[in-house]
Amino acid sequence: MTMSAHDEIRRLTAPDIRARKGGEPLVCLTSYHAHTARILDGYCDVILVGDSLGMVMHGLETTVPVTLDMMILQGLAVMRGSKRALVVVDLPFGSYEASREQAFASAARVMKETGCGAIKLEGGRRMAETIAFLVERGVPVMGHVGLTPQAINAIGSFRAQGRDEGDWAPIEADAHAVADAGAFAVVLEAIAEPLGRRITGNVAIPTIGIGASAACDGQILVLEDMLGLSPRVPKFVKRFGELGPSIERAVKSFAEEVRARSFPGVENVYPMRKKKV
Ligand code: KIV
DSSP: OOOOHHHHSOOOOHHHHHTTTTSSOEEEEEOOSHHHHHHHHTTOSEEEEOTTHHHHTTOOSSSTTOOHHHHHHHHHHHHHHOSSSEEEEEOOTTSSSSOHHHHHHHHHHHHHHHOOSEEEOOOSGGGHHHHHHHHHTTOOEEEEEESOGGGHHHHOSOOOBOOSGGGHHHHHHHHHHHHHTTOSEEEEESBOHHHHHHHHHHOSSOEEEESSOTTSSEEEEOHHHHTTOSSSOOTTOOOOOOHHHHHHHHHHHHHHHHHTTOSSOGGGSOOOOOOOO
């Protein structure tokens, strides 16, 4: 029997991630490109094609203008670059909130056209019925509660949530609603640490923290933020690299060498073939 490339490395699935509740922490990062997906694939359980691409790749102020076509294009690139991680693609603002049917049509398009293994959508109790509808129809859903950036125009700022105990109940109810609706995991974004810890202890599905708690079942960051490429980052980001200055140094050297005509050197140009005698 011959083995196809498909058989060699089995991609993680939503049920694999769901089964990791309370186990070894889940490692998750965002990626929008084939090259970065290839690097992440060796280390990450989940690669998220986040709608943060609108801000990170396109310089938008918010994620609101991001379209389904933008998500599909970058989702495809990430699928091409990775083999093992579960690739989750965000449904962007306006592509799923109107009805469960709209959500299914968008999710089905994303899954068919990218080959990704799951989608993510924002919202807790208000999205529970939609999540259940999708899951019943074969769409694995990752939830996203706490700070939900697509709602920026309604909430007014990217402020952390649940920093007063009196504000905990709706956030907890959102996380439970997402889990009860059948989501395989839930992102907890920018919430008070004790609340992140408490939700993780109470919900049945893995929690993926971003500005939540080290107690979460996994952690996620936006790749460009943790690499030191994004000019401004929230408090919850730790810069694990300083790629910005490193890219600038390389670009500066290139500019200097081009202006001095020292690049390309002899090793970078094609000599003529030697004539046969
Ligand atoms: O869009 C995104 O990158 C996200 C992460 C911040 C979780 O949703």
